[in-house]
Amino acid sequence: xxxxxxxxxTLVQPVGSPLSLECTVEGTSNPNLxxxxxxxxxxxxxxxxxxxxxxxxxxxxQNLSASRPQxxxxxxxxxxxxxxxxxxxxxxxxxxRDRGVYEQYFGPGTRLTVT
Amino acid sequence: AQSVTQPDIHITVSEGASLELxxxxxxxxxxxxxxxxxxxGQGLQLLLKYFSGDTLVQGIKGFEAExxxxxxxxxxxxxxxxxxxxxxxxxxVGVTYGGxxxxxxxxxxxxxxxxx
Numbered sequence: 001x002x003x004x005x006x007x008x009x010t011l012v013q014p015v016g017s018p019l020s021l022e023c024t025v026e027g028t029s030n031p032n033l034x035x036x037x038x039x040x041x042x043x044x045x046x047x048x049x050x051x052x053x054x055x056x057x058x059x060x061x062q063n064l065s066a067s068r069p070q071x072x073x074x075x076x077x078x079x080x081x082x083x084x085x086x087x088x089x090x091x092x093x094x095x096x097r098d099r100g101v102y103e104q105y106f107g108p109g110t111r112l113t114v115t
Numbered sequence: 116a117q118s119v120t121q122p123d124i125h126i127t128v129s130e131g132a133s134l135e136l137x138x139x140x141x142x143x144x145x146x147x148x149x150x151x152x153x154x155x156g157q158g159l160q161l162l163l164k165y166f167s168g169d170t171l172v173q174g175i176k177g178f179e180a181e182x183x184x185x186x187x188x189x190x191x192x193x194x195x196x197x198x199x200x201x202x203x204x205x206x207x208v209g210v211t212y213g214g215x216x217x218x219x220x221x222x223x224x225x226x227x228x229x230x231x
Binding site for chain 1: 144147149151156157158159160161164166205209210211212217218219221222223224
């Protein structure tokens with residue numbers, strides 16, 4: 001069966017510091033991968049998605065970036081964090097269903113607090 | 116443009132009472148629809164999905180949802196709520212941009228509180 005891992009689970013970082021969040025998937029190959037952010041009262045915001053190694057699409061302009069160095073690894077980064085980067089970050093992998101639609105399965109999330 | 120609306124931000128029901136969470140979507144083609152549940156501090160868990168066929172779909176934890184094309188709705192129901200159902204619920208529609216580029220568009224969520 002497939003599992004998805006995220007780490008760290010929680011992170012407290014000062015403004016201006018760098019960020020690296022990691023997501024890995026087991027039990028599937030060549031999945032679509034997604035990064036979302038949840039800020040209080042704002043629902044789920046899609047940040048990046050990837051359909052393969054080195055292929056990243058950005059949905060929202062910001063000071064975050066994503067990379068996919070391996071098939072089942074997805075990394076979210078920042079060179080300098082802002083206060084507004086605080087939130088709950090969720091990684092998901094997509095299982096192809098039909099007509100181009102992907103069913104998504106989520107990791108446990110990372111709670112990021114920027115101070 | 117594709118969108119999902121969950122009209123209720125917060126709902127409170129008594130334990131043992133029935134539940135219905137509303138979801139309306141806007142999508143040009145036949146939609147793929149999903150309901151997810153999120154407990155505090157956790158990731159999202161898939162409750163159920165509709166792709167085609169029977170418009171009443173069953174999910175995990177005793178939930179069901181009914182697809183009504185004429186009303187562009189996909190409401191989630193449970194006949195008897197348990198205290199452990201307190202969580203936030205998200206409705207989503209699957210969209211495709213061609214090739215391998217498929218995504219989900221989520222509603223803003225409905226927070227469910229359960230009174231003892």
